[in-house]
Amino acid sequence: MHQAVERERSAAGTPDRRTAVTRQSLAPQGVAPPQAHYSHGVMAADGTLYVAGQVPLDEHGRLVEGGAEAQTRQVLENLSRVVAAAGATLDDVVKTTVFLTSLDDREAVGRVRRSYFSDPPPANTLLVVSSLAHPGFLVEIEAIAVRRGSDGRR
Template sequence: MKLERVITTPDNYAPYLLSQGIRFGNLLFVSGQAGAGDDGKIVEGGFRAQGEQAFANLRRALEAGGSSLDQVIKVTIFVTDMNNFKDVIELRRQFFSAPYPADTIAEVRALYNPEVMIEIEAIAAVATAQEH
């Protein structure tokens, strides 16, 4: 099997020399998605607004790789302040449904940009043609 690069439009991470995602067989590995809008700037409105944008960016990367939020197996959520944990639960409720993906949440000191408060990476299944 070969690795296939997933490209989204826009691709705000191209300057950082990373792929939005890598598809390997029936698995899709999506790089961390933050709350950047199409212009590459972090959205205003605080943690919840950034979280909603990060999930929208995650959805876009998943779909570009042939998957969806419903096919996420494992998600890792990085936050800069664990006091936002209740909002993380609400975001999971808004964007995922049962069976919920396996999940790790970790507080980190900083992310790639000082404005970023949340970043989400995921591993998802990709259905084959015969599974559709």
């Protein structure tokens, strides 16, 4: 992990020793820094990893051109790096949410997605939205993963 920060917070978001939850913020190498105040990934103490929506920016923060297929590859490379920074793999991903700006890109995104996730694939929700955070973004994917224990079970 490039950067990890542990925080204890209550359900209301304020520090509280009685109901503390330890979480670890991830900022993996090879992924452009977040564009706003958020973490690329947060690992909860129970081994659940929450990955923020990954966008088609290369490690230098440049938009990947080449349409939805090229952008999806970059998004999934970024997602893979965040998951790896938590000590997990894409096989540990249990849920994804895909945001597209055009339903016409669904098949191209699906082809790329299938090449990254083995069977059985994670649960998925596909949403078509009017726009994403940058006018050039065609796709964004967020995920939830559950890191396997040392015995190989989730």
